[in-house]
Amino acid sequence: MMFVGAYHFDGHADELLPAFHRLLDGFPPGAxxxxxxxxxxxxxxxxxxxxSRAEFEAFSGGDTLRAALAAAGLPRPRVEPIGDLHHAVVAEKASR
Known part of the structure; x- marks a missing residue:
């Protein structure tokens, strides 16, 4: 099972997206x-x-994410724990 959390970034989506892509580019493949x-x-x-929820809480409140957000130029998000993921359907082709 997986745990889902949400990060809410305030601002204009078009202005936040380049920083979000920089954030993703900073994570290793498969992370x-x-x-x-x-x-x-x-x-x-x-x-x-x-x-797990414990790992979500450790990651979302940790120094690694905080540093990655700052390096990418993203504001500090509002973090919301959502809950356990019970089912997901994902297409073969991802979009960016």
């Missing part, structure tokens, strides 16, 4: 298992998965 980035009226919301 991201399932991630959705959604443009909203208030900015970007990123739904991310971790193996």
């Amino acid at each position: 991201v298992q399932l991630l959705l980035c959604v443009g909203t009226a208030s900015g970007l919301t990123v739904f991310d998965t971790c193996p």
Whole structure:
């Protein structure tokens, strides 16, 4: 099972997206298992998965993410734990 959390970045989605792409480029291949980035009226919301809630909480509040966000030029997000993922359907082709 995986745990889903959301990171809410305030601002204009078009202005936040280049920084978000820089953030992703900084992670090693295979580090991201399932991630959705959604443009909203208030900015970007990123739904991310971790193996467990404990790992999500450690990662989302940790120095590694904080440094990666700063290096990419993203503002500090509002972090929201969502819950356990019970089912997902993912197409073969990812979009960016």
